[in-house]
Amino acid sequence: MTRVHNLYWEAAQKLSRQKLVVICLGIIAVYILVAVLGGFNVLPDYQTRVGAQYEAPSLELAKLLGTDLFGRSVLYKILAGTKTAMLIGVLVTSISVPIGVILGALAGYYGGLVDVGIVWLYTVISSVPYILMVIAISYVIGKGLVAICLAMGLLGWVGLCRLIRSEVLKTRNLEYVAAAKVIGANDLQIIFSHILPNVIHLAIISASLQILGAIKSEVILTYIGVGIQDGASWGAMISDATGELVQGIWWPLAGVVLVMFLLIYSLNVVSDALRDALDPKLRGTTEVAEGDAQFEAQEAAVQKA
């Protein structure tokens, strides 16, 4: 266990030495705070009219980013949307990461039929167009926030599962696993207390990517009409803004794009830094770079959704 502690302690120290990473962590903390405040209903109500229709940004707090079609504050709407975005990021990740870790570990450790079954399952999932599956599942559960989170979560584990599976495959024949067997540890003990601690950093890196991927996907899903049906969402704001832009009303779009960019950028920077810091092996060996490439492929797929 000390080894694990050292790895994460060192990683934390490494992160805290990088200025940009610290700033980005601060930004993420602000978003979390806004989301929590939104959850406790202490933020100003975005449904209230604060002025006339389409007022341009001014220095008054409620009108800092102007007003929308109904004279509501764009800023308040964005703040309310922050809760939705963060909730989606956390929900999707807390579904997909455990599935990926557990199935990956089982497939890698047991091999044989278990492995065949799990590999079959993710081959099936990855050979159906992602967007079709997400829409279909969210229809089945009934459109809305929980539905798209479940849909994205149930589909989002494949990349991580592959990675964990191949890492566990390499790990299971190492001496320390054999040693654990000799002293009488059962399979579950070996998987959970001996193998997983050595591959769990992959889950942490993957989780940070999943959060930003989910937030980006929500915007697109909401745009095509399967995402958030009511309530404030950045996706809904962006799709409303398309028509407004032609009328010269740029501030709702500009506001939401800026706020979303800051969050996604910070998450991107932090997940990159996490990847650098958590690589237990020396940088530059092929194995590490292979993992790098896989994470970057995962990100590329997210970007092109």
Place this chain on the structure above:
Amino acid sequence: MLGYIVRRLLYIIPTILGVAVIIFVLFNIAGEDPVRVALGQHATPQAIADLEAQWGLDQPLWKQFLDFLRQIVTFDYGESYFTGERLSEAFASGALVSLSLTLPPFVLGLVINIVIAMMIAYYRGTWIDRFSTAAAVISMSVSYLVYIIAMQYFLAYELEWFPINGYAPGWDAIPYLALPWLIIIVVSIGPDVRIYRTIFLNEMQANYVRTARAKGVSERGVLFTHILKNAMIPILTFTIVAVPFLILGAFLMERFFSIPGLGDLMISAINNGDFPVLKGMTMYITMTYAVFNLITDLLIAAVDPRVKLN
């Protein structure tokens, strides 16, 4: 070799069965009811029963599923519930449109991004490298939707360099497709350059590079003759999985620019519960996906003598 190919093709069967079950369950049992969509809320029970009989939806589910399996084997998914068009024809015309939207920027983007990544790898560790890596992360932090909205607004609406949307058949499509092509390439630069850079840097640490340098090959020579060849293997594995999906088009693009491709057809089929369309498209994608995976493995084995097929 032949035995390997046959074995791999046989492996596709369980995958197809799995996809068939998922699609069948999602749309047939729990999805949108196409009869309701077609006839509206106030249909008479007689009309509903007639339409169900016409579409074969009155059959027991196991029979419908067997019918689906028969369709998979014969490649004939019948007609769309809503347009009445034969699906083979609808797919052929839609796929052509979708490919004309996605294939040119895919090929062009691949070349452009590899060139940029090689330049960055050549200048690794300098400000050029740091600047481009930072720029890549920034460009990846903007939503796809925003790229489309902004570029359509500025380049088509404000500057009038491109038509705002629309489509014309044949070569006349090019002016309409130019802006979507540009957007697809621009969006791909950030993530793709980053991953290619990682691949190149990874290759640069290989032993063969040290050997080449030691025997006096110039840095450029190493990059272009030795590294590029080896880096093409991971680059190909990364890119080729995207090829089957090219035919589906880019549904966001098709929506914003009113391009009649398969992507938009798929989204409206989901909304209407147009089951034959969905069955046909999904099965098509599943099979091409599996075949392309096989082709990738064969290609890799062909160019890399270290890889043994088994």
